[in-house]
Amino acid sequence: MKEFTYKIRHKEGMHARPTGLLIKKANEFDSDIELIGKGNTLSLKGGIFSIISLGLGSGDEMKIRCQGSDEEAASAAMSKLVSDLF
Numbered sequence: 837m838k839e840f841t842y843k844i845r846h847k848e849g850m851h852a853r854p855t856g857l858l859i860k861k862a863n864e865f866d867s868d869i870e871l872i873g874k875g876n877t878l879s880l881k882g883g884i885f886s887i888i889s890l891g892l893g894s895g896d897e898m899k900i901r902c903q904g905s906d907e908e909a910a911s912a913a914m915s916k917l918v919s920d921l922f
Contacts, residue, residue, distance in 0.1 A: 838911035839901040846922045849893035854921040855884050861917050867904025869914060873897070880914075 844850065850873075862869040862880035869880040873892045880887070880900070892898055900918065902910040 837901060837903040838907045839899055840915050841897055841899045842918050842922065843897050844892055844894055844922045847894050850888060852884065852888060855887050857921060858917065859884060861913060865906050865910040867902045867907045867910045869910055870901045872899040872901060
């Protein structure tokens, strides 16, 4: 299992465009990829609205956890994307 924590710096927080990009990237991997924020854990291979409903805003921390056969590659790709987006 690989995981990393990231503090959202983008002033708009977690909104539709970056959330859609996270979901798209997560679906490129076989591993289970979860987003943990505000005490909730959701699959990043699920629906966009459930992730947006977490209400993650600027200054909030989120954790992404990757577990599976390609977790190393998934974690590296997700970490890069998160740092580019937020």
